[in-house]
Amino acid sequence: MTDPVRPWNFSAGPAVLAPEVLAQAQRELLDWRGTGASVMEVSHRGRDFMDMAEEAEQDLRTLMGIPDRYAVLFLQGGATQHFAQLAMNLAAPGDSADYVVTGHWSQKAVREAEPYVRTRVAASTEADGFRRVPSVIDVDPGAAYLHYTPNETIHGTEFHRIPESGDVPLVADMSSDILSRPLDVSRFGMIYAGAQKNIGPSGLVLLIIREDLLQRTGRPMADIFRYARHVERDSMLNTPNTWGWYLAGLTFKWIAAQGGLDVIGERNRAKAEALYAAIDGSGGFYRNDIDPDSRSRMNVPFRLHDEALNTLFLEESSQAGLLALKGHRALGGMRASIYNAMPMAGVKALIQFMRDFAQRHG
Amino acid sequence: MTDPVRPWNFSAGPAVLAPEVLAQAQRELLDWRGTGASVMEVSHRGRDFMDMAEEAEQDLRTLMGIPDRYAVLFLQGGATQHFAQLAMNLAAPGDSADYVVTGHWSQKAVREAEPYVRTRVAASTEADGFRRVPSVIDVDPGAAYLHYTPNETIHGTEFHRIPESGDVPLVADMSSDILSRPLDVSRFGMIYAGAQKNIGPSGLVLLIIREDLLQRTGRPMADIFRYARHVERDSMLNTPNTWGWYLAGLTFKWIAAQGGLDVIGERNRAKAEALYAAIDGSGGFYRNDIDPDSRSRMNVPFRLHDEALNTLFLEESSQAGLLALKGHRALGGMRASIYNAMPMAGVKALIQFMRDFAQRHG
Structure with a gap:
């Protein structure tokens, strides 16, 4: 596993590198x-x-x-x-x-x-x-x-x-x-x-x-x-x-x-599925509008049901050690980039934060 | 001064970086x-x-x-x-x-x-x-x-x-x-x-x-x-x-x-002067054929009077912690690149080695 002290970095690029490589x-x-x-x-x-x-x-x-x-x-x-x-x-x-x-x-x-x-x-x-x-x-x-x-x-x-x-x-x-x-x-x-x-x-x-x-x-x-x-x-x-x-x-x-690209591919599939499931299962608090068959396994944009909460979401997520979730300026909202070097543990931490945030502000 | 354990790297580029920067x-x-x-x-x-x-x-x-x-x-x-x-x-x-x-x-x-x-x-x-x-x-x-x-x-x-x-x-x-x-x-x-x-x-x-x-x-x-x-x-x-x-x-x-470019420039002048003086004063053992007014302060190519000694020079200099002295393949011979991050101490070490080598093989 990766060092738990480092925050989880969801930057779209330049992006997280494998901790072992660094x-x-x-x-x-x-x-x-x-x-x-x-x-x-x-x-x-x-x-x-x-x-x-x-x-x-x-x-x-x-x-x-x-x-x-x-x-x-x-x-x-x-x-x-x-x-x-x-x-x-x-x-x-x-x-x-x-x-x-x-x-x-x-x-x-x-x-x-x-x-x-x-x-x-x-x-x-x-x-x-x-x-x-x-x-x-x-x-x-x-x-x-x-x-x-x-x-x-x-x-x-x-x-x-x-x-x-x-x-x-x-x-x-x-x-x-x-x-x-x-x-x-x-x-x-x-x-x-x-x-x-x-x-x-x-x-x-x-x-x-x-x-x-x-x-x-x-x-x-x-x-x-x-x-x-x-x-x-x-x-x-x-x-x-x-x-x-x-x-x-x-x-x-x-x-x-x-384990090579088979293992990496399986991990990426599981990471993306978990995150999309959290979004789709949020009762409308979070939303991703991409056709399910066309959803990216690497970049997961999502919106909050109330855009007025965006700033708070970014502040609190950053404090929780979840970095760079702000969406691209062309689209607004949020984006979690979950490239190869982002482990399932990081995705789970994000999902947990999203649930807590939704409960507090739902 | 720089860490004396590191060898002196005379590579033409990519080249030595300041140890404080690294x-x-x-x-x-x-x-x-x-x-x-x-x-x-x-x-x-x-x-x-x-x-x-x-x-x-x-x-x-x-x-x-x-x-x-x-x-x-x-x-x-x-x-x-x-x-x-x-x-x-x-x-x-x-x-x-x-x-x-x-x-x-x-x-x-x-x-x-x-x-x-x-x-x-x-x-x-x-x-x-x-x-x-x-x-x-x-x-x-x-x-x-x-x-x-x-x-x-x-x-x-x-x-x-x-x-x-x-x-x-x-x-x-x-x-x-x-x-x-x-x-x-x-x-x-x-x-x-x-x-x-x-x-x-x-x-x-x-x-x-x-x-x-x-x-x-x-x-x-x-x-x-x-x-x-x-x-x-x-x-x-x-x-x-x-x-x-x-x-x-x-x-x-x-x-x-x-101290800025004035200090750096003065150092580079002194480094180059010392090295060219050692070459010119080697009684013909080493040679640099560039017109003195056109000599580079950054890259100092030189030849041994006997090209048959080239391999030995490179082997022994490398063992002495003086790296990458081989000249460009287009010209042969030797080349010492002495960019900003090469201190006078490195140039002096090279000069000392060159003198010793010339005495042993002169």
Whole structure:
């Protein structure tokens, strides 16, 4: 179990990290692997770092079952930069690409791609207030790719099946649900994720790409934006975020030590079920409006029946050691992000607090 | 003084960090500012992080005397990405830009900019084997900007005066000598630096830009590549590298505690003088071929008179607690990087070892 003295941190990202990972990082901060230096102070091209970097990639390949024909990259720029960069790389000038629009992040993915590709909306749930994921996606067989956002961090929706895209490469921004359950990577053309939810600290992007997609663009651009060049140079075309890569590696080992993605996925299912059950069973004191089949296992937004209680809820929850429950400013209300590193004990503490609060203010 | 048990780390980057900075980072890794969370686990939009981020910027402005008309950004992508991105931002389509070519890094700056601007070489020391910085720069008054590399990390050259560029905005990649001495920021249009030498860990780029240069480009591009948008959003257009920003802030406070850039600059001058004197006074056992007026205070490459001794030199120096002295693969030989966080004691230890080694093998 985790240290009971630490508060429970429900931040949407940067988010809670596994306490075992943080403890190891703290222990070896001044002397990493007996080098006498911090992992932050050694060359990314030195043997110690290269060994660690390669091990992290192999651990991830094992965890996710990534086929050999996929490259794994550790890049920078956040998912937002890759909204643009993936369009530069996966589409040639004049191509069009399909997008599934399920909320804030998929809308942003479209907007940042527009200077580089003709975007087309293949499905949108905007008319439903983004309260569900679409059941039908109208894929253009000529699209360069189909992009979707498996989990919308702000709206709290999640796809619980992988969309069918036929021969069109499927591209997924998995920033907020990567590594949260088993996944058939072979269904995807490209998966990418900002690290700051289920992988490690911010400033690192994990990218998994089918190698036949690397040579698509005929566009003039700087080498530093070409995924193909990063693959050739094992993510060391320039100095990577070495601290982020190191913490990602520790997190991959932590997931394996928990039992891998089957165990993690089962835990995440149980955590989310418990929290949604508490909300649904609160007699209307708390409310989550997402279609039950589309509810996120990672981000659980909820509202109090009386918005005038919001400030008090946030004050008292914080005093009770339940941090960062304030909802995204675009939606208001509350949001509990319950990523991999949030144990059931934290979810139970939140549920208990919510019950007590409802009793006192019901 | 620093902990004498730690070896001296002469890595070119990622490089040695101040031990006081590392110790503080270690101490508060699990509980930052009493939040009960790591600085890596809190939202970049929360008050704690925003306060720290603003303080870091103010500390940097004070240290460097940055005028108000300059914006300060904490970005990602390494200097290499900004080789491209600065051309996208500071030049309109069809513009040409001037470059001073003094070695590997300025050559790379040209290459990455070429898809976005017509590059023109305003000075080059390639014919001299990059053993000096140019005395004359032929600036095109119509150039969008003049780019140069004040310190070439691989070749070990450094400008000891700021080039004259007239009304053409001067742009400098200061990755390897930012904060190493006092600087008149008002002479520059833009200064940028990868953090991993004198600022903090890799994965962070510091960028200082005169605000009138922000609206130059008429180019279609994603928002995430526009410096103007990052300025509007205080470097939080997307999630920044929060850990890097935090460590940069600690490093700025450490520099201030040392006495600021005057003191740091004097130390760096003394360290470099001592090391070059030891090389020049070795009776030819060690050699540095850079023109004395162009020698870097940050990166000191040197060769042994007998290259067959290289392996032994590296083995014995490493055993003596002097790390990462191997020269860049492009040049061979040795290189001692002596950034801000390397104290005179480390330089003296290196000099003593070099003398002993020369006596034993001379």
